[in-house]
Amino acid sequence: MNIQIFGTGKSFDTKKAQRYFKERRISFQFIDMKEKGLSKGELSSVAQAVGGVGALIDPACKDDYARALVEHTPDALKFDKLLENQQVIRTPIVRNGRKATVGYQPDIWKTWE
Numbered sequence: 001m002n003i004q005i006f007g008t009g010k011s012f013d014t015k016k017a018q019r020y021f022k023e024r025r026i027s028f029q030f031i032d033m034k035e036k037g038l039s040k041g042e043l044s045s046v047a048q049a050v051g052g053v054g055a056l057i058d059p060a061c062k063d064d065y066a067r068a069l070v071e072h073t074p075d076a077l078k079f080d081k082l083l084e085n086q087q088v089i090r091t092p093i094v095r096n097g098r099k100a101t102v103g104y105q106p107d108i109w110k111t112w113e
Helices: 014-021 040-050 064-071 075-084 106-112
Strands: 004-009 028-032 093-096 099-102
Touching: 004 014, 014 028, 014 106, 040 075, 040 093, 040 099, 064 075, 099 106
Parallel strands: 004 028
Antiparallel strands: 004 093, 093 099
């Protein structure tokens, strides 16, 4: 397994995801999205795995302006707008190859083991 966890150090769900993999002695790579966001290819891969760009938007995002900007952008431009405003992405994003989840999803991660 090649696990990557994208999130922020302050995110409670990101910390829970890290603890989940640590408790099972599964190594993972943590990428702090405040320091280094998702690349265009990574975002595309994750969006495809989770069912589209809409599934990545955090409805509880504190940056209401950026969230509204991304949500009300036409579908053809939404991917690029999300790439520019990654603070509206729900975390953690956990990747295992081509598989990915958004949010705390231990039931799905169990099927990866």
